[in-house]
Amino acid sequence: MTSPKGGTGWTPSRGFWLGLAVVLLFALVLVSAGALAAARGPQGVVRPQSSPIPVEVTVVPPKVTPDPDFSRPIGDPEPQAAAVETAAPVSSSIVQSPATIASSWSAGPQPAPAGPASALQPGAGALAQQAAERFGVRIVLEGQDWGPDGLSQEANIGAVISAMDRLPLRVTSSVIAHPHGPLTFVSNQQGRTADGWQPYGGFPIAFYTNSDQGPAGHRPANEVVLITGSSDLSIAHEVLHAYSFREVGLDRYVLALLGDEMRSFMAATGWRLLSSEEEVRNSWDGTDLLFQYEGPPVWQFLSRQEPVEDYANSFALFFYDPATLKRVSPDRYEWFLRHAATDGG
Numbered sequence: 001m002t003s004p005k006g007g008t009g010w011t012p013s014r015g016f017w018l019g020l021a022v023v024l025l026f027a028l029v030l031v032s033a034g035a036l037a038a039a040r041g042p043q044g045v046v047r048p049q050s051s052p053i054p055v056e057v058t059v060v061p062p063k064v065t066p067d068p069d070f071s072r073p074i075g076d077p078e079p080q081a082a083a084v085e086t087a088a089p090v091s092s093s094i095v096q097s098p099a100t101i102a103s104s105w106s107a108g109p110q111p112a113p114a115g116p117a118s119a120l121q122p123g124a125g126a127l128a129q130q131a132a133e134r135f136g137v138r139i140v141l142e143g144q145d146w147g148p149d150g151l152s153q154e155a156n157i158g159a160v161i162s163a164m165d166r167l168p169l170r171v172t173s174s175v176i177a178h179p180h181g182p183l184t185f186v187s188n189q190q191g192r193t194a195d196g197w198q199p200y201g202g203f204p205i206a207f208y209t210n211s212d213q214g215p216a217g218h219r220p221a222n223e224v225v226l227i228t229g230s231s232d233l234s235i236a237h238e239v240l241h242a243y244s245f246r247e248v249g250l251d252r253y254v255l256a257l258l259g260d261e262m263r264s265f266m267a268a269t270g271w272r273l274l275s276s277e278e279e280v281r282n283s284w285d286g287t288d289l290l291f292q293y294e295g296p297p298v299w300q301f302l303s304r305q306e307p308v309e310d311y312a313n314s315f316a317l318f319f320y321d322p323a324t325l326k327r328v329s330p331d332r333y334e335w336f337l338r339h340a341a342t343d344g345g
Contacts, residue, residue: 111195111196111197111213111214111215112190112192112196112197112198112202113196114143114144114188114192114196115145115188115189115190115192116145117143117144117145117146117188118145118147118148118149118153120141120146120153121149121150121153121154122150123150123153123154124141124146124147124150124153124154124157125141127139127154127157127158127161128141128157130161131157131160131161131164134161134164135161135164135172135176136176136182136183137160137164137176137182137183137184137185138182138183138184138185139157139160139184139185140184140185140186140194144186144187144188145187145188145189145228146187146228147228147229152229156187156226156228156229156230159230159231159232159235160185160226160232160235162232162235163232163233163235163236163239164239166232166236166319166320167236167239167240167319168319168340171239171240171243172239174243174246175222175239175242175243175246178222178242178246179220180210180220180221180222180250181220181221181222182222183222183223183224183239183242184221184222184223184224185223185224185226185235186223186224186225186226187225187226187227187228187230188225188226188227188228189203189204189227189228190202190203190204191203191204191205191207191225192225193209193212193213193214193221193223193225194212194214194221194223195212195213195214195215195216195219196214197212197213197214204227204228205225205227206224206225206226206227206230206234206235206237206238207224207225207238207241208223208224208225208238208239208241208242208245209221209223209225210222210223210242210245210248210250210251210253211250211251220250222242224238224239224242225238226238233316233317233320236316236319236320237312237313237315237316238312240311240312240315240316241308241312243315244256244261244262244308244311244312247259251284253284253285253286253308254280254281254283254284254285254286254289255280255281256308257273257280257286257289257307257308258277258280258281261339262307262308262311264335264339265307265310265311265335265339266307268331268332268334268335269295269307269310269314269329269331269332269335270293270294270295270296270331271291271292271293271294271295271306271307271310272291272292272293272294273289273290273291273307274289274290274291274292275289275290275291286304286306286308287304289306291305291306291307293305295331296329298310298314298328298329298332299313314329314332314335314336315336315340318332318333318336318340319340
């Protein structure tokens, strides 16, 4: 086309208009986005949010046969013992509250029948005879559960031999030469004595008793009741109960608390008896007495929070692992070093 002023004129093409429209549309989009952002204001950093549902992790311990010899936190009410190792000495003050459990009087002579047990294998009988010849102890086989097969029976009776072998002659000779007869071992899952008495109920429990009750009535005894499969350390613990009760009368376990030996142990380790001497003499097994412990923590678990259990734990560990006892409780280690005979003297 010719311009009126002369020369060649320019006319926009269709493509020009299309491109211009695209540019304008893009600019409009940018303007709209900016306006929207300005209206919303500045946005902070978005962080991961926690779950709105709280999650609780529950740890279920394996179901095992309780071994009250090494089973209760010192400071908890009711059912001996792993050692607590602390970086620095920590003092504590714990009062043992009275508790009620079965006693000679509340659990009368109602003998329970023997539970099912596997046939005794010849090797087990031979080991029981060996224990009798070496140590003068009696291992009851008939009506007892020493394990489901020959290997376990030999291992469990062998644990009795191992426990007796670890202890010094002064201890073993004292518990064997007892006015109530030779030290006797039974093993079952019902807490049954040789005569069928269950002073603590019909569940697996290891304990020492200097009396028994059955069809023939109440009689003197010198007996350790074991849980089938008890370790030699647990067995030694019960034998040491027999040792600590060696001079008390029938069912008069608490009188050991009034003896010079236990008084000395208590003074050295931080135990105080809060009950009166009369209350001690009127008690059966000490579960209704008050004690205060003011020493550092030593045991993670103690079957009963009182000095008699502490004494048996410490005594057993002194012979099984003296280095550990010395590390976790120098006071206990030194006391047993002075008072525990390690020879036949």
